[in-house]
Amino acid sequence: MASPQVKGRTSRPRAAEQSMIISASRVVSLAFMEFISSGAPRPRTATPSSPVHTLGAQDEDAFSPEYDRLLARHHAMRLRRSILAPPSRPAQGPAVELPEPGDRDLIVRHLQPLLPFDALIEVLYDAMFVRRPYLRRLFPESMEFQRQHLGHMFHHLIRHLDRPEELGARLRALGADHRKLGVWPAHYEAFEEALTTALRVRGGAAWSGQVEAAWTRMLRFAVAAMVAGAEGAATEPPFWHGEVVEHERRRPDLAVLRVRTGEPYPYRAGQYAALESPLLPHSWRPYSVACAPREDRVLEFHVRRTGPGGLSAALVEGTGVGDQIRVGPPRGELSLDLGGQDVHRDLLLLAGGTGLAPMKALVEEFAAAHRARGRRVRLVVAARGREELYDWPALVELAANRSWLELTPVLGPDLEGLAALLRGHHSVPGLALLGGPPAMVAGARSLLLDAGVPDDRIRYDGSTAAPR
Numbered sequence: 001m002a003s004p005q006v007k008g009r010t011s012r013p014r015a016a017e018q019s020m021i022i023s024a025s026r027v028v029s030l031a032f033m034e035f036i037s038s039g040a041p042r043p044r045t046a047t048p049s050s051p052v053h054t055l056g057a058q059d060e061d062a063f064s065p066e067y068d069r070l071l072a073r074h075h076a077m078r079l080r081r082s083i084l085a086p087p088s089r090p091a092q093g094p095a096v097e098l099p100e101p102g103d104r105d106l107i108v109r110h111l112q113p114l115l116p117f118d119a120l121i122e123v124l125y126d127a128m129f130v131r132r133p134y135l136r137r138l139f140p141e142s143m144e145f146q147r148q149h150l151g152h153m154f155h156h157l158i159r160h161l162d163r164p165e166e167l168g169a170r171l172r173a174l175g176a177d178h179r180k181l182g183v184w185p186a187h188y189e190a191f192e193e194a195l196t197t198a199l200r201v202r203g204g205a206a207w208s209g210q211v212e213a214a215w216t217r218m219l220r221f222a223v224a225a226m227v228a229g230a231e232g233a234a235t236e237p238p239f240w241h242g243e244v245v246e247h248e249r250r251r252p253d254l255a256v257l258r259v260r261t262g263e264p265y266p267y268r269a270g271q272y273a274a275l276e277s278p279l280l281p282h283s284w285r286p287y288s289v290a291c292a293p294r295e296d297r298v299l300e301f302h303v304r305r306t307g308p309g310g311l312s313a314a315l316v317e318g319t320g321v322g323d324q325i326r327v328g329p330p331r332g333e334l335s336l337d338l339g340g341q342d343v344h345r346d347l348l349l350l351a352g353g354t355g356l357a358p359m360k361a362l363v364e365e366f367a368a369a370h371r372a373r374g375r376r377v378r379l380v381v382a383a384r385g386r387e388e389l390y391d392w393p394a395l396v397e398l399a400a401n402r403s404w405l406e407l408t409p410v411l412g413p414d415l416e417g418l419a420a421l422l423r424g425h426h427s428v429p430g431l432a433l434l435g436g437p438p439a440m441v442a443g444a445r446s447l448l449l450d451a452g453v454p455d456d457r458i459r460y461d462g463s464t465a466a467p468r
C-alpha cells in the first residue's frame with residue numbers, strides 16, 4: 001500500500017456545525033467493522049489487476065444517489081425514533097435471537113474445509129463488491145488489516161458460541177464502539193449474502209443446508225447484538241472532531257501530538273481513544289491519552305511509526321498543525337484507584353516505549369488531585385537506549401517538587417533492568433500498572449507475580465497494543 005500523502009487542509013467545522021454533525025449525521029451508524037468495513041476513500045478508477053471490482057465514475061453516478069437516499073432515510077427514521085422514545089427508555093433495537101443448542105458443534109465439525117479463513121474471506125469480499133460495488137468505499141485501500149480482523153472475529157464467535165451471554169456483552173460493546181465507522185443495517189444484509197456465497201464455494205462436498213443455517217444464526221445473533229449495542233449508545237457521539245494544535249517529531253519514528261477537540265471530551269486519565277486521520281479514512285487505531293483532562297480540551301498522544309502505510313505513519317509523518325483528526329469515544333478501565341484499600345502501599349507504574357502515554361496521564365491526575373497522602377509513586381520508564389527516552393524532560397518537570405514521585409529509567413532491549421530493580425527493592429508495591437509492548441507487559445507481569453504482587457493488583461490494558 002502506498003504511503004499516505006499529505007492532503008490539503010480541510011476547514012474546521014464551526015461549533016454549531018460540529019454539534020449538528022455529531023447529533024444528526026451519525027445518530028446511529030450500525031457497525032460491524034470486523035465483519036464489514038473500516039472504510040476508505042471511494043476509489044475512482046477500476047483497476048484491472050484487482051480481484052475486486054472497484055468503483056468507476058459511471059458506477060458512482062449510478063449508485064450514489066440511491067445509496068445516499070437510503071442513508072438519509074435511515075438517519076431520519078432513527079432520529080424520529082430516538083426523539084419519540086421516552087428519555088428513561090432508550091429506543092429498542094431488534095430482539096437478539098440466540099443461537100440454537102448444537103450450532104457450535106455443527107460449525108466446528110464442518111470447519112476444516114473453511115480453514116484457514118483467508119480464502120473464505122477473500123471470496124466473501126469479492127462476492128460482496130461484485131454485487132454491490134458502492135460498498136467498496138467503506139473499506140480501506142489495503143484490506144489486510146480488515147481480513148485479519150474478520151478471521152479473528154470468526155474464531156472468537158465460534159469459540160464462544162455456547163456462551164451467548166458473554167459473547168453478546170462483548171458484541172454489544174463492539175457495536176457501540178463501531179458506530180463511528182458508518183456501517184448501516186443494509187450492509188449487514190449484503191454481508192450475510194456474501195458470506196453464504198463464500199461458505200458454499202469453500203464448504204466442500206460435505207457442506208449442507210444445516211451447517212449453513214447454523215452459520216447464519218451465528219451471524220444474525222452477532223449482528224443483532226451489535227445493533228442493540230449501537231442503539232443503546234445512541235446518546236454518546238460516535239466521534240469528536242479534533243484539530244492538531246501541536247506536532248513535535250521527537251524521534252524520526254515518533255511524534256507527540258496535541259489535539260484540541262471541538263466539544264469537551266469526557267475521559268478519565270488512563271483511558272484510550274481510537275483516532276482516525278483524513279489521510280487514511282476509517283482506519284481507526286487506539287492510542288492512550290497522555291495527559292489528565294484539561295480545561296482547554298487539549299489531548300496529548302504519543303505515536304510511534306512501526307511500519308509504512310499505517311495510521312501511525314500518517315500521524316507521525318503526514319500530519320501537521322491545523323490538520324483534522326477524529327477522536328473516538330473514551331474507552332478502557334486503567335486507573336490508580338485502590339477502592340479504599342491499601343492506601344498506604346506504594347504504587348509502581350512501568351512504561352515501555354510509548355506505553356508511557358497512559359502512565360503519564362495517571363501520574364498527572366494523581367498529582368492534580370493531591371492524592372499521594374504518604375504513598376510513593378515510582379514511575380519506571382523502559383527504553384532501548386537513553387535517546388529513546390523521548391519524553392524525559394516533561395517527566396522531570398512533572399516530578400519537580402513532588403517528592404512522592406520517583407522516576408527511574410531502565411535502559412536495554414529486555415526486562416533485565418526491571419528484574420534487577422525488583423530484586424534490589426524490598427517493599428512489594430500495593431498496585432502495579434503496566435503499559436508497553438505485549439511481550440514486555442507479559443514479562444513484567446511474571447516478574448511482579450514472582451516478587452509477590454497479587455494478580456489482581458497488576459493492571460494493564462491489552463486494547464492499546466493492537467497493530468497500528
Ligand SMILES: NC(=O)C1=CN([C@@H]2O[C@H](COP(=O)(O)OP(=O)(O)OC[C@H]3O[C@@H](n4cnc5c(N)ncnc54)[C@H](O)[C@@H]3O)[C@@H](O)[C@H]2O)C=CC1
Nearest residue numbers: 288352353354355357382383384414436437439440464465
Ligand atoms: N502509543 C500509545 O498510546 C500506547 C502504546 N502502547 C503500546 O506500547 C508499545 C510501545 O512500543 P514501542 O514504543 O515501540 O516500545 P519498544 O519496542 O521500543 O520497547 C520499549 C521497551 O520495552 C521493553 N521491551 C520491548 N520488547 C520487549 C520484549 N520482547 N521483552 C521484554 N521487554 C521488552 C524494553 O525495555 C524496551 O526498551 C506498543 O506495543 C504499543 O501498542 C501501550 C499503551 C499506549
